[in-house]
Amino acid sequence: MDVSPDNMPDNDVKTRKPRAPNSPPISGRATATGRAARNSEIVYRDLRDDIMNVALAPGAPILEKEVTERYGISRTPVREAILRLAEERLVNVFPKSGTFVSRIPVSELREAIVARKALEEVCVREATAKASKSRLMELRAIVQREQELAENGDEHAFHDADNAFHSGIAAAAGYPGIWTMIEKIRIQVERYRRLTLPQKGRMQLVVSEHSAVLDAIETGDGDAAVAAMMSHLNKLQIDIGTFQELWPDYFLFDEQRTQP
Template sequence: MTSGIDETGGKTAEGTAEAHAASPKPRTRTAPMRRTAPKTALPGAALRGSTVSAAIHRELRAEIVSMRRKPGEPIVEKRIAQDHGVSRTPVREALLRLADEGLVDIFPQSGSFVSRIPVAELPEAILIRKALEEAAVRYAAAQATRSQVARLRANLEYQREMSEGADAGGFHEADEAFHALIADTAGCPGFWTLTRQVKVQVDRYRLLTLPVPGRIRSVIAEHTAIVDAIEAHDPARAAETMAAHLDSLRASIGDIRENNPFFFSDRPEGAGG
């Protein structure tokens, strides 16, 4: 009887421990449950969390760069979490990424805010963009085909339509597409990828220039001169017209800042609002 009780689990702690040690059957039933959970549930949950965080990051970034969220505006984590039906963890992860990009300032005791535009960094960013785009437009002018020039002309027409419709947001998108087309025409789409990385703060500033009377009309004229040089297969003139186009952007910094002082900061990126 004693050995029988021990073999079946027993009625004492000692007997139970011996039974588990002696028989592999309990491990066969319970161990897969412990192994399966991490392999199926935990990585899946982590992936979902990462995906949600990435989506929130993209959404907030687009809102900040497009100036739908204004510099200095508070970002309420709880509201964003509620809107997406998630916890605040993926929201915080997204905000940390935006802080690394210089688009959000996080103050532990105060909350998170859309960063102000670091005015001191704009000239350098524009110069880097200028170097990249001058190189791209030279290549474009050297090798553009008729169909590629036609695509650029079609984009110019779209810019005019957006201007006539007083659609600043639509014009900004057409402007972005125009410069991307030049990089494609050059056979160097990576130039535009690099340019986009360095001009995030410039984009926010540039959107503030569009409401200035005559600004969009001037930009279209500058773009037209660039396309004319590309069509003429004149790399030197294409680079000159591109340089003049981007220099005009740099020349407006002081006036735009004076008209929108709350949107700008003299402090380096990441130093706070």
């Protein structure tokens, strides 16, 4: 375009240059931390967590003004947070009307599970091929931690450890970016999972399944590792019908996308 900052020879006249920002993002830059303590980030995380925990139920309204007053900040950062949520399809913004927590779209849910399985399969296969001993020890430690948390019944911490296990496999495979993608997909599935989670003995089952996956990885049997992981992830596909009865208006069955 007509920006042309460092293409033009700017060394002929020194005093006239109106301070074109000729500081591109240099590699080893100290201030590359970027958005660390931005208010919109805090609001975003809080709202996202509330939505994922179903503390904010699907269909519930989100009032900019209420959030504004709760945090004691202005509309601008709140609005940024809501826009991020809208992109992730966690909320629906109706232009001059209101913002609401989105309902769980079952068709997307199905696809999200399929996509996650595809990505986790790649990760676990690659992890089997090239995981270092230390990585395996880390993963085993996570499984052990899960065991302890399951015994204590600490659901929240167990949930974190669960994530750490899957994240660790992606890291062992050398695919941290793919784990980022899985996490984005997981956001969609998480609300559904939170509704179905409080089943007795579920944590113990997860521990044994994780352990089986790790066993296969350690023996270097890629196919077995993939099979164990698929078996594990298939547990997500409990039939949605039963939960449809419990929370009828939490789910959305037709397609009707809001943004093309």
